[in-house]
Amino acid sequence: MRAKPIAALIALLMLAMPALAWGNEGHRVVALIAAGRLTPAAKAQVADLLDTPDAAAAMENVASWADDIRYGRPETAPWHFVDIEIATNGYNAAADCANGDCVVAQIHKDIAILKDKSLAKPVRAEALKFLIHFAGDIAQPLHCADNHDRGGNQVIVYAAGKRTNLHAIWDTAVVNALGSDAGQVAAQLSPRITPAEAAQWSASTPEQWAGESFVIAKQQIYTEFPGSGATPAPIVLPPDYPARMAPIAAAQLAKAGVRLAAVLNETLK
Secondary structure, eight states: OOOOOGGGGHHHHTTOOOOOOIIIIIHHHHHHHHHTTOOHHHHHHHHHHTTSSOHHHHHHHHTTHHHHTTTTSGGGGGGGOOOOBTTSSSOOHHHHSGGGOSHHHHHHHHHHHHHOTTSOHHHHHHHHHHHHHHHHHTTSGGGSOBSSSTTTTTOEEEETTEEEEHHHHHHTHHHHTTOSOHHHHHHHHGGGOOHHHHHHHHSOOHHHHHHHHHHHIIIIIGGGSOSOSSOSSOEEOOTTHHHHHHHHHHHHHHHHHHHHHHHHHHHTO
């Protein structure tokens, strides 16, 4: 039986609802999808670096580590995103990643560290943990776009009777609409990734990952929120907004998992 493309999940996702967030749940989904696609060699090295016999569980457990340590290590904060102005045509390293301080450059740096076996194990293990996390961050559209609003953080909205912001909606509610359990969501998404999709997604660079996320934000997210900058008054989101956007999140999480696995398989071969 042939695997159905990830797009075939759209109808199914509309039936889902529940809890958690891209900040936690979404990152776990990415880690689990990636873990299921590791070669034996990569899986063994991941397990060794994370000091566990179970690479998949370890990857899931450290998926949000980079968020957990961010406030104690403020220099890492810019590594989680890249602000590409939606008025532009896409990622430009000189304009969008000054001094290499953005998620695109940091992914490249972490790959280089992980690949260098002359470095101390704790140094390479930290790069691995960052890489697991940043593969998810770069797939979140509002981590790769800006409309003079800090990636949607200053677009204030009301959703389900609560005041929040557009960025948080994409970090939480949109992912919540996929389901409340990361393992179940990953198990639902993984079989529907076709070999053709996996090959296409794997044959791309972090610059292209950011570019794809930017286009989604520009063409499918910001088009529903006219103007730019902080909102003068909160916007009331339609109740169905998370469910409508959930298929986009599903595709982005699947891409991130496939790409993370491809990078680890190549780097740790």
